[in-house]
Amino acid sequence: MRSLRLKFPDDGGEARRGGYALLVLGLAVLASVLYEFNLAMNEVANWDLRIASLDRRVERKIAPGTAPATAPGTAPATAPAVPRIHETTPETKREIRKANAVLNELDLPWQTLFDALEYASSHDVALLSFQPDPSSRKMRIGGEAKNIAAMLDFVGALEREPALKDAHLLRYEVKRDDPYRPVTFSLIASWA
Numbered sequence: 001m002r003s004l005r006l007k008f009p010d011d012g013g014e015a016r017r018g019g020y021a022l023l024v025l026g027l028a029v030l031a032s033v034l035y036e037f038n039l040a041m042n043e044v045a046n047w048d049l050r051i052a053s054l055d056r057r058v059e060r061k062i063a064p065g066t067a068p069a070t071a072p073g074t075a076p077a078t079a080p081a082v083p084r085i086h087e088t089t090p091e092t093k094r095e096i097r098k099a100n101a102v103l104n105e106l107d108l109p110w111q112t113l114f115d116a117l118e119y120a121s122s123h124d125v126a127l128l129s130f131q132p133d134p135s136s137r138k139m140r141i142g143g144e145a146k147n148i149a150a151m152l153d154f155v156g157a158l159e160r161e162p163a164l165k166d167a168h169l170l171r172y173e174v175k176r177d178d179p180y181r182p183v184t185f186s187l188i189a190s191w192a
Helices: 013-062 090-106 110-120 147-162
Strands: 125-133 138-145 164-174 185-192
Touching: 110 125, 110 147, 110 185, 125 147, 138 147, 147 164, 147 185
Parallel strands: none
Antiparallel strands: 125 138, 138 185, 164 185
16 A cells, blocks of 8 residues: 655745735834824924914014013113004004905915816816906916817806806917917906
8 A cells, every 4th residue: 555645734834924024014104104203293393383483473573672670769661662452553554455465365266266277178278377366356367279279169168167257368379480389378257
């Protein structure tokens, strides 16, 4: 009778190597996450310092030069005149106008305007500039189209967008020195 040679399943050496590989990969991912977390925390700390610095500047501007303590029996030094809160100086009025302009820009319906431009645009039109004017509720758009038909299609698509109205061309020019003859244009549109 012949001797039998039995082969038993692998003792798990490959499985152990795969586990070690996964462990090393997990440690590498953990290290990168901890590194990114550290960078984010440093940035947060930096912004906290900047905010604290700006707060101190604002406090100094609101109450500049408080009078130092004087010894008993001596007259206190005269403090510089501090404008009252209800008094408005020309500088304060300018700052209020600037703040209102910033608030008006922040209050624009940005998402609606970008969506309208995205839905109206095509592969034949490249938008080069976008300048909204919050006071008149109009935006100026500059771009380049493959040809005049693509430009007119874009203007018509803007006119059909519910968020926009009164879209019309201000100027256009065919680039004759370019072999493809693209059309640069500028248009204006109002938003509702």
